[in-house]
Amino acid sequence: MSGLLPRGGTIIGTTRTNPFRLEEGVERVLEHFRSEDLDALVAIGGEDTLGVAARLHAEHDFPVVGVPKTIDNDLSATDYTFGFDTAVFIATEAIDRLHTTAESHNRVMVVEVMGRHTGWIAVMSGIAGGADVILIPEQPISVDECCDDLRRRHDRGKDFSIVVVSEGYELGEDDAGAEDEVDQFGHVRLSARGVGDRLAKLIEERTGYETRVTVLGHVQRGGTPTPRDRILATRYGLKAADLVQEGRFGQMAALRGDSIVDVSLAEATAELKTVPPEWFHVAKAFFG
């Protein structure tokens, strides 16, 4: 091991291309697998990767087992995916640093964190870092309500606020800019790149408070993994090896409580795990 530290990212250079979307993609995967004389595939990834693995197994009896790895933590059959603890660590560290910069009156800091469909990183880092408002896809707080919260805080003498927003948070129809499209469901398709920028602009316009934005981006996917993520990955790896050894294909290693179990890939990828309302309660306990 000496000299080799655990780190995030991909080393062997695999791609996340979905073979079901390529012409003859699946056939080429099957052919390549046979020609390399492989016995089994361990698919490590999130809903996309594991969804493909589930279909490969269901439709082609492909000898695959899964390991749940996504910083989004949105797989329903496991309590935690690995990568998530590290992403929360990095996002929390950023929020901590913002807390120490409270140098002006009536300033708002917006932090955009990852989470395309769910607010796990936003909620966890927001609680850990002491955010004042947390905006996630699961909970319908509008930008106006967010601004109301900020005004109430500042009226009570708090002149510095931190807003954490998931990249997947959706602006309402009224929040669209002239250059955005609004689709038939009233969802806003941003012309600009990210929700963090737009949100900061809207907050500044509506409250008059100077608003600054931090967009962490892929920084959350990298860095040295936390011990918890390394241990979880180690335990998942051992479980995956056992599943392969036992020929129990189509299954995925999962964490339930503090135990490693296995669940079917079909079940694991059936639906997204969203943030349940009790976490909003924890988050709100410290707002104000």
Add this chain to the structure above:
Amino acid sequence: MSGLLPRGGTIIGTTRTNPFRLEEGVERVLEHFRSEDLDALVAIGGEDTLGVAARLHAEHDFPVVGVPKTIDNDLSATDYTFGFDTAVFIATEAIDRLHTTAESHNRVMVVEVMGRHTGWIAVMSGIAGGADVILIPEQPISVDECCDDLRRRHDRGKDFSIVVVSEGYELGEDDAGAEDEVDQFGHVRLSARGVGDRLAKLIEERTGYETRVTVLGHVQRGGTPTPRDRILATRYGLKAADLVQEGRFGQMAALRGDSIVDVSLAEATAELKTVPPEWFHVAKAFFG
């Protein structure tokens, strides 16, 4: 919150003195509690603190609820105590740093981590950091067996090894130095301060490999808590408030799986939670 970051340690300056060991200690606690006109006490600590809380409740019907806080993670009624994740983080970071210093042939690094009665920090940081040998109170690996493992590694061409040892690891009778006492059970009472130093000396003598030691000490108790520890503490705090509100005294907040429940203080302090053998299996998966 602005400007106030979470941090380890004690702010209000409480002591860990056991009132049951002081003359009229308990009477003074009861009297002081009444004179301050308090409604309830939230006891935050490990087996010592919570053991006192359990007795105060059992013997005096004292209105106390408990929160499990110890870096040792050795309370049996909860999956995790807070403080532990941070201690593992700090210990793992130290092991990581040692990995990058492998500059000489046949060198051994000993890292002494906390854990008076159990090896939780050693096992978790050892797995996460990629230690080559882990010595803990629960598992009877002698110093000679440790030296054999190191020789086998080095014979296979690995010329750098990391040994993680819990402060509570007990040397055998044969490992005692001239200046140590050996009690009637064959346990060694070290004349020197810590087991890490002694172990390093024994390894160097018996294997001839240059051996260096790192003793982390109270560094493991401090620093910025990990997000996981902060969230766990937040959830425990909310549960403790609920327990007080509901008058359910004599109970302790606990983590079971991913849920916060409550257990009786008596149960929580009945016995230590030691590292179960399945964790040795995980640790061994990467040895060699």
Add this chain to the structure above:
Amino acid sequence: MSGLLPRGGTIIGTTRTNPFRLEEGVERVLEHFRSEDLDALVAIGGEDTLGVAARLHAEHDFPVVGVPKTIDNDLSATDYTFGFDTAVFIATEAIDRLHTTAESHNRVMVVEVMGRHTGWIAVMSGIAGGADVILIPEQPISVDECCDDLRRRHDRGKDFSIVVVSEGYELGEDDAGAEDEVDQFGHVRLSARGVGDRLAKLIEERTGYETRVTVLGHVQRGGTPTPRDRILATRYGLKAADLVQEGRFGQMAALRGDSIVDVSLAEATAELKTVPPEWFHVAKAFFG
């Protein structure tokens, strides 16, 4: 000291308002200073704060000494300002983390760092973090030249690139979007908030490489200061105390080589210290 860790940010809640821009602003400062019966003012800040201090001293013989504190490191009379080393540390950490996320073909990561008028943070963190292109206000590399560099890299088989850009980097006339204004000098006034977003969009459009952005924002102003910044601040503080003691007002503590000296506030704020060309040479040594 116990329990009090050094941290970034402002504790006493001062403002950066320029009294010379307020009606009777200077008169109120002078009056307030007299009414509090103060002997001296230690002005801690960058070109704005110290520029005001210089004028207060020059025009009103105000008893002020200066300490150079700005993360931008753009004060000409001192080798380094404090805050800068910490900002470079945080920006480098972000670049490090991006390096480990190289998981897709032909992807570009843009990191926007602070530096309104100068590229110090970009150059230093870019060298330390191994950036592939560094765009700063001082050096006229156009977006097209940047895209050419990226294409050449990717043609040579490097399919992952990191671009670090100072917030003060100016887009050329050809890089303006439909919604931006271009002033009479051909400078682009961005309608969107930051140069990082716009640059990422332009790179993606022109090269076809998937491009992601990280905007660190005020995260760079906070966090635990590096030991070097703490020591520098300590030494500056001692010098400032000496200057006050000796009645040498209108002077600023400065670092020259490894020595703390003093220079006149007028000299210190006369012009910005830009990144000299030899640093581009260091940065380019590792490009490719």
Add this chain to the structure above:
Amino acid sequence: MSGLLPRGGTIIGTTRTNPFRLEEGVERVLEHFRSEDLDALVAIGGEDTLGVAARLHAEHDFPVVGVPKTIDNDLSATDYTFGFDTAVFIATEAIDRLHTTAESHNRVMVVEVMGRHTGWIAVMSGIAGGADVILIPEQPISVDECCDDLRRRHDRGKDFSIVVVSEGYELGEDDAGAEDEVDQFGHVRLSARGVGDRLAKLIEERTGYETRVTVLGHVQRGGTPTPRDRILATRYGLKAADLVQEGRFGQMAALRGDSIVDVSLAEATAELKTVPPEWFHVAKAFFG
């Protein structure tokens, strides 16, 4: 660069064996160098490595240039060596963490840091971390004087103190234990491994304050280098390449102020750079 982060330690597996101390050691070096048809050697290290380089050049006209790398920062011809900033960072982080553990009355924390002959790491990390007493080889503070300082602090109501000690700090004759040897100069040769342990024991015995020890050891040599160390190493490397290119052998890259210059290896290794008294003054400014 992608995926390869800077890290401490040795990658190519060189040794620090001194060829002048091996029989025919130098002859073998010269022969090996010729047989590999090499043009030049870049020697990267501290006083030992560069001392050998200086002799190889002086006695054999060996084509060698030097780069000053040692965490001890004790080379007289350069303001800073690389590795030092990182070691100070790690030691300061440890001291920071100890500050947050001040949970008991009258407790002393001893931190042993590296520095065989000089106190650079101790002084810098002690100032940055806010140590209360700093013990280094250069300054004759006895253990008794240290204990007096601690008593005075605690008498003034400070009940928690941090003592930083260099590994090279020498105990006085009166501080020897029964098992230590005292040589003819009154220097103590410790039977135990390190000065930190012994110092903690002496402080506890003489003051009655509970005393704990942290021995960082090789942790200070590893980890991710700070940006400053990376930049310094980069600049040194460029200078070394220039020196080789120009055939200017027997020279060493050095930092003077903020400039990279070159000095002769003979000069650079003539004497150790010790901590000058003005640094004690900075350190003392915050004691108490």
